[in-house]
Amino acid sequence: MFAFPQIDPVIFQIGPLAVRWYGMMYLLGFVACYFIIRHLCRRRDLDLSGDALSDLLFYCILGVILGGRLGYTLFYNTSFYLQHPLKIFAVWEGGMSFHGGLLGVVVAAVLFCRRRRLPMLLTGDILVTAATVGLGLGRLGNFINGELWGRVTTVPWGMVFPGGGPDPRHPSQLYEAALEGPVLFLILWILHRRKVRQGIPFFTFFLGYGLFRFGIEFFRQPDVQLGFLWGGATMGQLLSLPMILFGAVGLVLILRKGRGA
Incomplete structure (x- = not known):
């Protein structure tokens, strides 16, 4: 059993401005996405100039934030936000849904591709590959925050999380960080290197993430306001089935x- 490493979620603070690890992970993820997208555009012959790439990232950032927040509101805590609708805009208090953020990015990317007349599947191939880096970093941010912990376990690497009770739990955030980050990135990167048909990395991402997330949910503690749903499934598993x-x-x-052909 391991004790949870006490990491201050605030990196530094200047007056009322606090820079937190979770926000830093988002920032690092977007920066990494920029360079990965730029490299893959050159490798896969996608004509995306510097200004166009910046515009695409802006579209995607909006999609992540709006989709992630609305997804959390609708999928995970509807009753609370119906009673406190103004809290929907309090993104600094936490509460983002990956599945909602993914839908937001897909909508934003489709609008961008239509506007710029870019091939949707090839653009999608590149975007989902870059997104895996952000996913891995985001899960590390969850771990640093001591949130979204796993279920009670007897495995030697179980951790006692602050707020999670006295029993050791699976560090499921690290499981997700590894599988949704470097493992999925490596799979998609190999597909790009082999220059497979357009759309294969895109759909592989949906299949791979869905399978990884569905499996990890067996080790992750369900959200307290939802618990277990139909047949003992979690909301994360139900939302992952359409992706698979x-x-x-x-x-x-x-x-x-x-x-x-």
């Missing part, structure tokens, strides 16, 4: 099209 289906169907269609 979407990714699998998309890959099948692309591979069949490739054989018929």
